[in-house]
Amino acid sequence: MSPQKCDLIIYGSNILTQDENRSILTDGAIAVTGKIIADVGTKADIDLKWNSSKTLDVGNSIIMPGMINSHTHVPMTLMRGVADDLPLLTWLHEYIFPIEAGLNKELVELGALLGCAEMIAGGTTAFLDGYMFEDVVGKAVDESGIKAVLGEGFFEFPSPFFKTAKQAWETIEGLHERFLLHDRITTSITPHAVFTTTPDQLIESMELAEKLDVLWQIHCAESVAETELTSKKFDKRPLEVLCDNGLLTPRTRIHHCVDVTEQEIKQISASGAMISHNPQSNLKLGSGICPLTKLLSSGITVGLGTDGAASNNDLNMFEEMRTASLLQKGILQDPTAIPAQTALDLATVNGAKFLGLTDTGIIKAGMRADIIAIDMDKLHLKPVYNPLSHIVYSAGAQDVNLTICDGKVLYQNGKHFTCDVETISHEAEKAVKWALSRLKKH
Ligand SMILES: [Zn+2]
Known part of the structure; x- marks a missing residue:
């Protein structure tokens, strides 16, 4: 039997497939046709079955699925490190909000x-993103070749960005239509939080999510x-507001869930809503510790996110995996809590599942x-007993x-193929002056 043609074959010393059996292949290979994985197996097996004029041998590297960041505000990279180590309200009102009020599309x-x-x-x-001017976030996603679920955020009306509900819903529907046929971009409905909106507005926005058949994401608890x-404003806990208004649904995505009761965990689990765990942001903002182990054991699907780079201060999913695992071990005084495999599953x-994508997160035919690879020829990754252990406990971005x-290859050996990183870095440095001038005015 002659081998079939494919567009690309990738070879590497190990493949963490993340398939149903969490198979780890040694001397593995992946055949790719167009955008799809055609086959996965050992090098010998794939070479027998597939033929490609383009091959990529990453040598002594661990190949695994690309990671998925379940909660961020990606444009906040411009505010990375502008202010740290402050009480939350001071940080927000004296630094983040004055800068954000001056943001434009560029x-x-x-x-x-x-x-x-x-x-x-x-x-x-x-x-999964949530911010303002998400149409231009979509432009950046389109150009850079990554995938995203975009969410145009909104607060109680009238707000600086939307005077009325009608205006907000029109913008959100416009964003949805703009990316409706895009292969890597979908949209979501994104109320900021329970205490910064009203229940009526939340209910109306959920109706819009149902009409457009998209996710509904919110910061909560x-x-x-x-x-x-929230209790002061509504005489109810944040999750109580969601629950009492029928807002816990399979399309609901809740970011954080740090201050959550046993009863609320049961309600979230029964509803099919999912939670994004953001351990480093929670720690840095002094928000507390999410009961991740309890959430998972109650059957809730939990994703892992960085939150915005102003409160993290990076978008590094390796750190989130390690922190998620170490935090639970420490707080529960149980080294078996959140083992490496669970941490990798979250990411x-x-x-x-959190992003509503059924065709990614696993290296499997179809x-x-x-796909990403991690270079194992580094001192801090020697020797290798267990590739999975290194990914969670030793490796970094x-x-x-x-x-x-x-x-499509977006990045290899330090080189970007879709992003002009020199210009981006230069312009980002220039933005510092602008941000600082905003702070002086306040
Ligand atoms: Zn957030």
Whole structure:
């Protein structure tokens, strides 16, 4: 039997497939046709069955699915490090909000490009975003070759961005229509939080999510302080507001869930809503610790996210995996909590479910070719007993040496193929002056 033709064959010393059996292949290979994985197996097996004029041998590297960032505000890369180590409300009102109030489409696009380039270099191939001017975030996603679910955020009306509900819904529908036929971009409905909107507005926005058949994402139960603010305003806890208004549904995506009760966990689990865990942002903002182990054992699908780069301060999913695991071990005084395989699942298979994507997060025939590789020829990755252990406990974003999304090589050995990183870096440095001038005015 002569081998079949494919467009690309990738070879590497190990493949963490993340398939149903969590198979790890040694001396593995992946055949790619167009945007799709055609076959996965050992090098000997794939060479026998497939033939391609283009091959990519990453040598002593671990190949795995591209990671999925379930919660970020990608343009906030422009505010990375502008202010740290402050109480949340001071940080927001004296630094973040004054800068955000002056943002325009050019700056949002620049921040989005910077974030997309950072994620691509760090092995992330898809993310769920929430911010303003998401049409230009979509432009950055389109150009950079990554995947995204975009969410045009809104607050209680009238707000600086939308005077009325009608205006907001029109913009959101416009965004949805603009990317309706895009192969790598979908949209979502994105109310900011329970305490910054109203229940009526949330209900109306859920109706829009149903009409457009898209996800509905919200920050919720991020901290005890948020619970207090919400209780003052509505005489209810944040999750109670969602539950009482029929807003816990299979299309609901909740970011954080730090201050959550046993009863609320049961309600989320029964509803089919999913949660995004953002351990580094929660720690840095002093928000508390999400009961991740409890959420998972109650059957809730949990994704992993960085949150915005102003509160993290990077978009590095390796750090999130390690922090998620170490935090639970520490707080529960149980070293068996969140083992490496669970941490990797959060960043891959669970992330895909969280974003509503059924064809990524796993290296398997028929799935999209969203593939990354991690260079194992580094001192901090020697020797290798167990590749899975190294990915979660030893490797970092800087070890990624290949990022492929939809069969297209976006990044290899330090070189970006879709992002003009020199210009992006230069423009980002220039934005510092602008941001600081905004702060002086306030
Ligand atoms: Zn957030």
